[in-house]
Amino acid sequence: MVSRTHFQIFRRGSTTYFTSTLFFPQAIREDVFVLYSFVRTADDYVDAVPQQGEEFWAFCDTYRRALAGEPSGDVVIDHFVELMQRIKIKPEWVDGFLDSMGRDLHQNTYETIADLESYLYGSSEVVGMMMARVMSLPEESLPAARALGKSMQFINFIRDIDEDLAMGRTYFPQEDLAVFGLSGLESSVTRNRPDAFSQFIEYQVERYLSWQKQADDGFSFIPPRLRIPVRTASDMYQWTAEKIRRDPFVVYDHKVKPSAGRIVARACATTLGVHLSPADCAGETE
Incomplete structure (x- = not known):
């Protein structure tokens, strides 16, 4: 049974x-609530301003002791360890x-796509x-599961360009910026080179x-029966991608994300067998 802590x-x-x-x-x-609470808690430590490095490493240590058989008394950790053991x-x-979460405490840029994919493996593919x-x-599903996690995380990078810059991070490979002649992704840089930035975003999408x-x-x-929520989340990330592709500079204005109402409507449509295409995304409005 999930706790109020997991829900919150x-x-x-x-x-x-x-x-x-x-x-x-x-x-x-309930199992998803337990899984998400664990990964979110770890992520929150490294994304805090200022970052909570000591708390993050303490969280890691407590998790490892719980995995070794020493209950922590922390419902986030103990329930997650139980989930790990139950579903392998x-x-x-x-x-x-x-x-990968620990890398966010000390690494702010990635030189190549290979460097970034190393980070993406831990931050999203394993999830x-x-x-x-x-x-x-089945085991045969794991490559696709990895790709879905990676693709969703990558949209978060695009959506959160401005937010990440505020924390001193740029997740996109420096080699990509060089290809498009961008010295950085700060608004002061990209607004002076709108065509280059638009092409950069198109490439990332x-x-x-x-x-x-x-x-x-x-x-x-x-x-x-289980495809409905997974497809719904996937479609909503595609909606986000298309919205940013049509207006790249929106990433500096506000965080593009679907409302709860839009998500519920998409889930209902998915239940009825209606799948979201790029054309559908482009036609949707806020």
Whole structure:
């Protein structure tokens, strides 16, 4: 049984994931709450202003002691360890996640796409594989689960350009900025080179779509009843991508994210077999 703590962490952390998750059957929904609360708590430590490095490393230590059999008394950690053991989440996946979160404490840029993908593996791909375990999907589904996690995280990078800059971070490869002749992604730079920035965003959205295509190939592994919330979340990230592609500079104006009402409407449409296409996204308005 999830606690009020899990509910509050999840609801505060993500409108898209929280609202989509409500469409899972109860048992799976509760497991998702436990999983999300763990990863969100770790992420919040490294994203705090100022960053809470000591608290993050203490969280990691407490998790590892709990995994070794010493209950922590922390419902986020203890429930997650129970979930790991029950559905066979691999400890190395969790280690990969915590490693990437730890990198956010000291690494602010990535030189190449290979460097960034190393970070993405721990920050998002392993979470996709954990979700596959939650839904009891076969091993063959894991490559697609990894791609879905990575593609969603990448849209967050695009959406949060301005927010990340405020924390001194630029997740996009420096080699990409060089290709488009951008010295940085600060508004003062990109507004002076609007065409270059628009082309840069188009390039990044296309990269997202290539990973999303890999993820789409794996939806056949998901039972129809469980496909609804996963497809809904995926569609809403596609909606976000298309909205930013049509107006790249919106990332400096506000955080592009669908409302709870839009997410519920999309889930209902998905239930009826209506799938969101790029054309559908382009036609939707706030």
